[in-house]
Amino acid sequence: MAVNYGPEMQFKLSYPDSGRVGTKHQSQERGQWSSKTEFLLAVAGQIIGLGNVWRFPYLCYKNGGGVFLIPYVVFLFACGIPLFLLETSLGQYTSQGSITCWRKICPLFEGLGYGNQVVVLYSSIYYIIILAWAFFYLFSSFSAELPWASCTNNWNTETCVEFDSLGSFSNLSILHNATSPVKEFWERRVLNITGTVYELGNMRWELALCLLLAWIICYFCVWKGVKSTGKVWMDAGTQIFYSYALCIGCLTAMGSYNKYNNNCYKDCVYLCLLNSGTSFVAGFAIFSVLGFMAYEQRTDISTVAESGPGLAFIAYPKAVAMMPIPQLWAICFFLMIILLGLDSEFVCLESMVTAITDMYPSFFLMGHRRKLFLLLICAGSFFIGLLMVTEGGLYIFQLFDYYACSGMTLLLFAILQSVCVGWVYGSHRLYDNIVDMIGYRPLTITQYCWKYITPVVCTATFVFSLVKFTPLKFNNTFEYPWWGYAIGWWFTLSSTLLVPLWMIYALLNSSGSLKQVCTLPDGMANSLLDDNVLAKRFVTKT
Template sequence: LSLNSEANKKKGSILPTSPSSKQPTRGQWSSKREFILAMVGEIIGLGNVWRFPYLCFKNGGGVFLVPYVLFLLTCGIPIFFLEVSLGQMTGQGGITCWRKICPLFQGIGFGGLILMLYTCMYYIVILAWALLYLFSSFQSELPWASCNNTWNTVNCIQTANDSLSVNATSSVEEFWQRRILGLSGGIEEMGSIRWDLAGCLLLCWITCYFCIWKGVKSSGKVVYFTATFPYLMMVALLIRGVTLPGAADGIRFYLWPDPSRLSDPQVWMDAASQILFSYAVCTGCLASLGSYNQRNNNCYKDAFALCLLNSATSIVAGFAIFSVLGYMSYELGVSIETVAESGPGLAFIAYPRAVAMMPLPQLWSVFFFMMIIFLGLDSEFVYLEGLVTSISDMYPSFFLTGHRRKLLLLGVCLVSLGIGLCMVTEGGLYVFQLFDYYACSGIPLVLFAILESVCIGWVYGADRYYSNIADMIGYRPWPYMKYCWKYITPTVGILLFSLAQFKPLKYNNTYVYPTWGYGLGLFLAFSSVSMFPLWFLYKLASTPGTLKQNLRMGITPAEGLRKPY
């Protein structure tokens, strides 16, 4: 009994160790509630607030929900469940879980690790921007509400009626471009560091470090606040928004169906990319979080509940955002298309402009930017937790003893901070957009989704994996997931590749990057994708034996995984 107990604790370590060596304890979530809140913090982030509502409005209103729900059922939920259950079953992070399932496919984990690293580097810059806006909100007059500031130009106007002058710019745009960013003419002109932004960036990294410096013991406690507080802010903003004049028009534009948009391939691409990005799949983070679960945790029900909560949050956030944009449209006497924006344009231009027109603008500005900060903060440090878990699980006897895991975390934070500093220079926004458009785009995510489905559905075997899941949760899930992994998800992924249209990145649809800028973007994109073929070839070449023997060994699971019954 003692030998079996010890073996269960180790959960089949995959790294060679001496027979007498003792694997350090990885730790587990103190309760199921901590796991759920950590997952909520991870998958519910800025994309739910500033991307989904705009995509819904742009792509046919309520009709956009058709491709969105379709991809949710065929890609989002199946891949989400696959990754969480894989981490729980193997007790390993985003890299070593694939080594136990199918060593040849471990490149998926390395590619996901690079995606996580890129995301950590650029995602936190958004928090630095929001933090500076939050600090600026504690003034008697919001600084972006007027043109009486040192950074304003003679072309500044305090209204959105740009017809007053061809060269006119609104006060909120000048605050964003001249006060916050100090935006240069292009990536060729990086300029100097914006030290106030750099200070905010440093503060964000310090916060993230101490949120997870003790692993799930600390992060599991922090998420009680960071995962729930944004919902309080969202409810407050929703109640305020729907009571404003013009709110009904904004909501109508948000959901008014336009069936003709379904014939546009871009609508389907937008729906798929939103599902993959907002569900945080194909990066290894979900597997890392799932690896800290009890083995008998019902991850099947968890996956469905979390995915539905994510999508419901996106829809509700749309009401909160577009009710306010409808109010701004009503006050200015312009169409909703004029004021509706996505991404940073929504969070740092459109919404602040609307807030400045409300009674008690400072209060609503503080609420909004606190919501943005906490939505991004827990996503950031949970990504960071997944990143460190993936690395430390490769060498547990080294990183999980003493303070080495904390030093690893510190090293990741310092390197990411150093690279992030180039995004808070005067040309930093151009670098930020390269990361956002190329490094963490939908194409690598779609490719990894196909590879994961093929690995589980065909190489390891969907039936065998279902038996492993039944061994964990006590019953076999509905066969729908199995058929998605084997047939539907790979087919949908290949179809998306055929619909994809590559368009070079342009800032504000006007600035064209230099050739080396596009080269840097393509390097960021292919650096993650290339991990799979590189590892596949390396594994075949470095393993003694014939090609046939190496292929057979490369697809053989670890001995610790139970066979189907």
């Protein structure tokens, strides 16, 4: 039913029922955090993940140790905290997920929400593969001798050489191509990896069962919703975006379950400092272990320092095998990896479900439809993920990691979010919205970050990343075939192109000017957010 606001222009965009926003009735149906602690723990679980353990310490080492902290801190205060506050406050103010929140403040930029959710979907599909590997290692740790500590297993080759207590390899002068038992366990026992990307190989059924276990745990932890759950600068920037879960809609989804008057400003500052502090502590812990390994092997730390899966499944298992009671240390380490990964996966799933549920609340909030939708996402993602637990699955995994969730994609979304809020919706308006919610004025520089500093820094980094871009090479040696790169670019473009495609759709299906399609007048914007009198169209005064 149309509501008359006086002289107005109606846009003929067809929107699903988005429910009432900001009302007590809708909040009860949609759900809210029972306490601030739940919100803080959920977001902390999302942002404190595997990147803190295996990415940040390696980037520090790779880029000069303490020198790396300079660009890291610059990105933290110029981009990390401002964008963290932007996304969380948007969710809290609109009480909407990452798609419908953009619809409420700027219809033209709704494509940002769709792009975010595509990235989250890709991330959920491949991120959980790491948990499957971790479960495999965890179960393998319950043995009299760690299976990656010796060369006496049936998967070991003649070139396998055990590391002895004196820090040397026997017959090293003869075995120029010697491999360690931990590397052979990873490549020949866990992955049984094929020789090239052209060979997908057989299904690794043990990994498939571990993957199924991970998805089952994720499903039952999320099904009731929130009630139960130079190059150095580019590296620093992408680490901030990865670690803080920026530009993928998760923070918006989590913030949307906050009470209206929750102090999101203070929460964001504390959570950001907690996350960075955790990265520093993890760096000390990881490099203490790697330093121990280098000392025992009488070698430089550069030979044992690795990033990503190489650190978690090769370097660190080798380290725990050298410790007293290695089984205990192995169990503790892989249990930590699983817990860090699971809570990040929970929030990604909740973000996707929240985004779609907020688009069709009258449908998904009835009966068990939300749970069935979650089951559909988990089942579909599981079957796609089976491709990555084949013998050639690691090649596909790296395509997902390099292209589907690339730093360039997140930087582009960050630029667009900053432009949308800073220049279209108005940084001063969002700033006033936050003041209305928390009751006092945050640092004024925040709105200048949204409008000037963040987009400039992100744009400079994005351009530099384009100039320095190199195609993915497996282990920095093997080049993918043309169709492999085509699949990778499909992953990238399938999320980023949704933004301009939606803009074109919105402009073609509206009868107003570009300015009218971009945003709503100040008074009416607040009216729509408070009362949501228009569920299926946007109305702008002429």
